[in-house]
Amino acid sequence: MSKSTPATLALTRAGLTFTLHAYDYDPSAERIGLQAAEALGEPPSRVLKTLMTRVDGRPVCVVLASDREVAxxxxxxxxxxxxxxxxxxxxxxxxxxxxxxxxxxxxxxRKVPTVLDRAALEHAQVYVNGGQRGLQARLDPAQMRDALEAIVAEISA
Incomplete structure (x- = not known):
């Protein structure tokens, strides 16, 4: 598994402190984020999933805990x-x-607006996908918010 991805390069360019964590990705998992949390031995609230959505037809990236759904x-x-x-x-x-x-x-x-669920900021460290299946980056959610210029809101159902 390559540890150099567009995501890890972007994290490095942004000057963020992060650590990489590989796990066995299960392509048959019903919920990918929950499978990642289990494989990493972390609570699902700390392992964030990235979803791509459209708001009024415009692309928006959404980041929230792997055990939550978007409202x-x-x-x-x-x-x-x-x-x-x-x-x-x-x-x-x-x-x-x-x-x-x-x-x-x-x-x-392409850079698109990102919305980060407010609950992610309750943790000192969270995991986000490192840019390939089976790779997570652990980092400070406040640094992630700032680097992504994310909108922070309560968006989970």
Whole structure:
């Protein structure tokens, strides 16, 4: 497994302190984020998933705990829109340059607005995808928020 991905390069360029953690990715897992949390031996609230959505047709990256679901109305309001929907997996892969299961909020092909669930900031350290399946980066969520210029809001259902 390569430890150099567009995500790790973006984290390094941003000057963030992070550590990489590899785990055995299970492509048949029903919920990828929960499988990552279990494999890492971490509570799901600390292992964040990255979802690609559309708010009023515009792409928006969403980062929240792997055991939570996005409340689409809350997401739309946080991003300044009226409606939100999940992006189709193939479109998310084309837009980010990552494969599903390896989508990171860092190092995407095109910078899009990011919404970070407020609950992530309750932890000293969280995990986000490191840019490939089976690779997580552990970092300070406040540093992540600042580097991504993320909108922070309560967006979980």
């Amino acid at each position: 689409m109305k809350k997401l739309a309001a946080a991003a300044g829109g009226k409606s939100a929907e999940m992006m189709a997996p193939a479109e998310a892969e084309r837009m980010t340059g990552y494969r599903i299961g390896g989508v990171s909020p860092f190092g995407q092909k």
